[in-house]
Amino acid sequence: MGPRIRKLRTERGHSREQMAIRLGISKSYLSQLERNSRPVSMAVLVKLLETYRIDLKQFSDHWQAAALEDLVCAFEDPVFQDLDANLKQFRLAVAQCPDLVTAFLRLYEKRSNGRARKKNGTVPPPGLG
Known part of the structure; x- marks a missing residue:
């Protein structure tokens, strides 16, 4: 929070x-x-x-849960196969650096044409990026 x-x-x-x-x-x-x-x-x-x-x-955790899921999906991309990313790191990133996670997901979505994004998308609440 x-x-x-x-x-x-x-x-x-x-x-x-x-x-x-x-x-x-x-x-x-x-x-x-x-x-x-x-x-x-x-x-x-x-x-x-x-x-x-x-x-x-x-201030709900809905955005965090959705962002976490999108982050996990994005890191399944072969381009990240040499990284040792794990769920604990993703949770920490979502909790501590929500703007960075949002920026990464936007960039990844553009690069991948939205392949990793869920149907409902991950959009942070207004003002809480």
Whole structure:
């Protein structure tokens, strides 16, 4: 969830200090949340949703699951056969680097004409790339 919070903050043009004040938490705690060093408490999540008027669906794991599946499919391509990529690495990439995963999947889709993409596609929720 950390990268999603950071993305929301930067898209709104807020500094860590500004967002922390709005959420009623310390700047260092927000920094830890953004790095996934600390879990997001229910109280902070509710305050985040209320303060920024976002839908809880934007923070759902649906996109992560779809992106993970697409990443696994993409790496079945023979072009990656010499890499020792595994599910643990893919999960970490999806959780920690959602923008990088999105960019990779877009590039791979273009290169492969969408062969690895599922029928319903992998599109990140708005503002959560």
